[in-house]
Amino acid sequence: MKKTLEELLAELKDIDTKLDALLAHDELTPEQKAEHDRLVAERAKTVAAIDKEKTRSAREEERAKLEAEAAAAKKTREERERRTVKPGQNRLTDADLPNRIDVPAERERTAIPAQVRRWGGSLKHFAGSVGGRDAEERAYRYGMWGLAMLAMQMPGRYRFPHAVEFFEKQMAAHGSNDAQGTGYLIPEEFGRDMIILRERFGKVRILFKRVPMVSDTRTDPRRLGGMTAYFVAENQAGTESNMTHDQIRLVARDLVALGRISRQVDADSVIAWGDTLIGEIVYAFSEKEDQCGFNGDGTSTYGGIQGVRNKLDNLDGAGTDSAGLVVQGTGNTWPAIVLADFDKVVGKLPEYADTERAAWCMHRTFYYEVVEKLIQAAGGVPAMEIREGRRSRPLFKGYPVEFSQVFPKTTAVATVACTLGDYSLGCSFGDRQQEDIAFSEHATIGGENVFERGQLAVRGTERFDINVHDVGDATNPGPIVGLKTGP
Numbered sequence: 001m002k003k004t005l006e007e008l009l010a011e012l013k014d015i016d017t018k019l020d021a022l023l024a025h026d027e028l029t030p031e032q033k034a035e036h037d038r039l040v041a042e043r044a045k046t047v048a049a050i051d052k053e054k055t056r057s058a059r060e061e062e063r064a065k066l067e068a069e070a071a072a073a074k075k076t077r078e079e080r081e082r083r084t085v086k087p088g089q090n091r092l093t094d095a096d097l098p099n100r101i102d103v104p105a106e107r108e109r110t111a112i113p114a115q116v117r118r119w120g121g122s123l124k125h126f127a128g129s130v131g132g133r134d135a136e137e138r139a140y141r142y143g144m145w146g147l148a149m150l151a152m153q154m155p156g157r158y159r160f161p162h163a164v165e166f167f168e169k170q171m172a173a174h175g176s177n178d179a180q181g182t183g184y185l186i187p188e189e190f191g192r193d194m195i196i197l198r199e200r201f202g203k204v205r206i207l208f209k210r211v212p213m214v215s216d217t218r219t220d221p222r223r224l225g226g227m228t229a230y231f232v233a234e235n236q237a238g239t240e241s242n243m244t245h246d247q248i249r250l251v252a253r254d255l256v257a258l259g260r261i262s263r264q265v266d267a268d269s270v271i272a273w274g275d276t277l278i279g280e281i282v283y284a285f286s287e288k289e290d291q292c293g294f295n296g297d298g299t300s301t302y303g304g305i306q307g308v309r310n311k312l313d314n315l316d317g318a319g320t321d322s323a324g325l326v327v328q329g330t331g332n333t334w335p336a337i338v339l340a341d342f343d344k345v346v347g348k349l350p351e352y353a354d355t356e357r358a359a360w361c362m363h364r365t366f367y368y369e370v371v372e373k374l375i376q377a378a379g380g381v382p383a384m385e386i387r388e389g390r391r392s393r394p395l396f397k398g399y400p401v402e403f404s405q406v407f408p409k410t411t412a413v414a415t416v417a418c419t420l421g422d423y424s425l426g427c428s429f430g431d432r433q434q435e436d437i438a439f440s441e442h443a444t445i446g447g448e449n450v451f452e453r454g455q456l457a458v459r460g461t462e463r464f465d466i467n468v469h470d471v472g473d474a475t476n477p478g479p480i481v482g483l484k485t486g487p
Helices: 005-023 030-083 135-153 161-170 188-201 267-295 308-313 339-348 364-377 383-388
Strands: 209-212 217-225 244-251 253-262 325-327 359-362 399-403 416-421 427-431 436-440 455-468 480-484
Touching: 005 030, 135 161, 135 188, 135 267, 135 436, 188 267, 244 427, 244 455, 253 267, 267 308, 267 427, 267 455, 308 416, 308 480, 325 339, 339 364, 339 416, 339 480, 359 364, 364 399, 364 416
Parallel strands: 209 427, 325 480, 359 399
Antiparallel strands: 217 244, 253 455, 359 416, 416 480, 427 455, 436 455
């Protein structure tokens, strides 16, 4: 009969009591020594059984948790399928498809009223065709969803019955109350537009390894070291070596973006309003993601996240070069940086990180005040290139340059000014993919009441985490290296 963990622990206690009684003697007789050896062997077997039972119990708990999450997901999916418009009707949502963003291009278009089509502006944030819908149609649908949220969240202030009806008929299968019941999750049909905008505004989602999170936590193994080859003599056994691993843990964190928009919302300008709304929210998210991923110092300002620049800065050996961080050779300002400083940075990049994904990351101002100045000073720059500038992705030392506006834009001493590497090898971006939005006309933002200023507060929420897990150490460079101004 299999023993429970409690029974095994009780058995272990009994064995220890017997061993203590035997060891209380100054000298053991042969019979007592034999009993002692038997108890020691039995104790080892019991400890092994306890470890095995603990492992089994942990597996059962993990399986039970996964089964509960799967059951909850199945219940949600069934509820959405129940609320989905049946085939043969005027179907404008595809909630029962595996990917509700990539829907057939021949789907029926959303009818946009003539007075709305005469708005006469140009879209800034919606572009191209996604899921068979052009930019104008998607902006209209997002704007109508936003008006419906206004009407449902603040019924005493806004009344947009046509927008509410539009939402209930065409998007209800995608929407649900958030955890607080104060807003609604952003429909998944706009997910692709939000991803495109985030990649346009921010660099973390482009450069870091993006890891989808189906729950609030995720743990992945990370390889620390591999096997080692040894020479062996004839008829001699080889030396054993093993791969070593640790774990990368991601915990979804709540990020809230607060902003102000005009309270004068007109149903006829719904396209422009939807275009502005999605741009404001996504820009706020992208900027904060970049700040956390590059500048995070582990404080609450950055959700406890430590970014690339902070981790590299910690490698600085009292103002001198470390394995993965170069301190400029002369001076401590941008004008004193020379090409040789950048050469040293490239030289520190490990071979395994010199991939097609490797890139520089820096502020646009740093590039044109420092890097481009050095390039032109080196000579051989065609007059046409100087006249027309660089509209394509710039290159430096053979690596593409990504501009991130969260990097330093003015010279400062002892500051990591730029980085180089394959960021996907050293940084993980955990994406929980749960965005919601809520509105208020009485909120206070930056010490100012939006109601008094005829404005409307908009709050967007997303969940993510960033783990910068590898920038090397004092003696070994990691997949990301950097350049720091002098002390």
